[in-house]
């Protein structure tokens with residue numbers, strides 16, 4: 001059993017409650033005496049607040065309190081204080097005081113006996129505004145004459161971060177290059193669309209001076225830490241619980257102003273206060289992702305060997321710095337310049353820019369999809385310019401296999417990789433030669449068929465805490481796990497991470513089961529409650545399995561060692577003579593003399609007959625701070641056909657071959673890759689936030705924001721290679737974001753391949769039918785002119 005359960009595609013144990021309506025989400029929490037909070041939000045992207053008249057609202061039925069920026073003097077911190085970047089951290093008040101800076105900025109909050117009463121009263125709050133010009137584009141917001149969001153942030157520049165090789169050396173490489181390819185890339189803004197909008201419900205216990213907050217968090221311990229500081233509640237008096245969370249995709253990492261206000265108001269009123277986001281509110285105020293304008297270029301020799309890459313990124317921060325925002329277009333983006341290729345020189349300049357838009361932060365992939373996108377665009381251009389096959393240009397530049405460390409030009413040490421083997425498998429799975437031949441036949445028939453090939457690697461499993469400190473992250477990045485086994489050998493596992501759709505209630509039980517032979521059904525994984533679980537930093541950056549999973553494996557091994565010593569004692573054998581298999585500890589060569597883990601758990605708990613010096617009980621705790629990040633990788637191949645008459649792109653084939661080390665549960669890994677691929681293709685083909693010039697969000701509902709749908713996709717063909725991480729106790733790397741990182745550019749390049757014969761080699765995303773059709777029309781009119 002122990003060997004089989006690791007790597008077995010058992011079904012997710014969390015699903016029955018999720019798909020039968022038995023899950024409990026934050027909005028489901030019902031407490032006696034609850035009050036309801038509704039925000040009055042700015043309808044303008046940039047304006048001075050002249051007056052806030054709350055009289056009518058205060059007099060409305062059921063209203064308990066109306067709060068403005070004058071009443072609540074709280075502000076939200078940014079938790080990624082990027083060093084050496086001249087980072088500006090202007091105040092982010094929980095309720096705007098003198099100015100609003102994006103549509104949705106909260107100006108007042110109404111608390112009433114019912115949600116309906118709070119909504120009605122919120123409409124009675126009269127706010128006087130003096131409109132100011134709005135900036136929505138991160139590049140133009142830095143130009144002379146742009147409207148400035150903060151008096152002390154000239155030209156809206158929040159930070160300027162530069163990393164990588166020496167500037168002069170990079171410049172020289174460009175001077176010496178046979179070929180230089182370049183592109184201006186717009187990484188359009190995206191709206192994370194978790195199926196469950198956010199919610200917060202706070203309950204203050206005045207007798208105990210304690211607060212309980214139920215909220216939709218990917219990292220309740222970070223919420224406790226930050227909200228405790230913001231609202232002024234000691235850590236040990238604040239309990240944060242994230243019951244079931246209906247997806248996050250990064251958007252439930254940040255600690256939001258609304259959550260702080262709900263806590264503050266509950267203490268103020270000494271009653272529970274509840275706020276539940278609507279979908280429209282979610283699109284306005286829950287963080288957005290991406291939003292870069294990038295200028296990137298690559299220098300190469302005539303035979304296609306890349307020599308240097310450099311880029312300048314204008315990254316929108318939105319109106320305020322969200323919790324982790326400065327780290328996304330810098331550490332998680334710039335440090336991946338070079339990707340899986342042996343490029344000796346790389347340099348990134350990233351400029352964070354305030355704009356009159358919703359704050360941005362981590363959205364699935366967070367910085368790495370953008371890095372892979374630009375690497376693969378430049379590789380594609382190089383291949384086209386030199387007349388090489390896209391797969392060959394990549395093969396030529398891939399880092400040769402390495403088992404224990406490769407130093408990248410950006411200063412990272414990739415843990416392990418076998419990129420060429422992975423590329424070969426993907427080409428084989430896709431029958432690449434046949435694909436190209438049938439593409440040629442289709443083209444001969446006048447069809448616009450294109451193929452995209454991406455090789456990528458990425459940084460996840462964040463990460464060593466020492467590095468966190470060095471890069472300005474205001475927290476640690478270690479994890480801890482407690483494994484507690486009862487007298488009847490039932491296991492409670494407490495972890496500090498907070499899965500919200502990824503399936504660790506299943507895979508983490510598989511880790512324990514495979515280490516110590518206890519059936520999965522006897523193991524419960526407890527998470528997302530700061531009073532029941534040990535401190536941890538949370539689920540993001542595909543770190544739950546690489547970091548928290550490592551803590552768990554090591555905690556289980558501690559128990560196994562104790563069980564072995566106890567078995568030796570009970571069997572009257574030397575500890576060195578005890579062997580283990582499938583939940584049984586036995587004397588070498590005499591398997592009939594054994595103790596089961598079940599009996600050992602009982603004997604440890606009873607403590608009637610323990611070896612000298614052994615503590616009673618079967619419980620272990622383990623802290624784990626990883627020595628390095630992990631670096632998964634893979635190859636994705638897509639084939640598309642573009643309908644020249646409608647501009648519609650049809651995805652005909654998609655092959656993803658990823659390597660996340662040994663897979664604990666291939667079914668769950670496949671689900672993660674499929675979800676990620678679909679999400680990434682959403683960016684390539686359909687999704688994109690649209691603001692008008694005055695900063696109004698035009699994609700504020702699910703009717704306007706085009707999400708991918710199941711019938712857009714062919715069967716996704718998945719395969720994998722397996723290159724263990726040398727520093728992880730069970731060798732695993734993360735997989736939660738790989739699909740998103742690779743798929744956007746794979747499909748984008750396929751569409752460009754289809755359109756190349758028309759002279760089209762670049763379009764902004766999303767590659768919507770209207771945009772593609774217009775480009776084809778323009779190209780054709782140019783041809784006929």
Ligand code: MCN
Nearest residue numbers: 247248249501502507541542543544545664665734735736
């Ligand atoms: N796994 C495995 N074998 C491996 C690696 C992972 O079986 N070698 C399993 C894990 O044990 C886990 C799953 O795959 O069940 C994903 O694990 P991991 O890569 O550790 O990623 P995290 O759990 O840390 O998830 C975070 C990642 C991120 S950053 C985003 S964003 C994201 C994602 O996961 N958001 C998601 N996947 C999501 N899936 C759902 N359903 N909902 C989200 O909000």
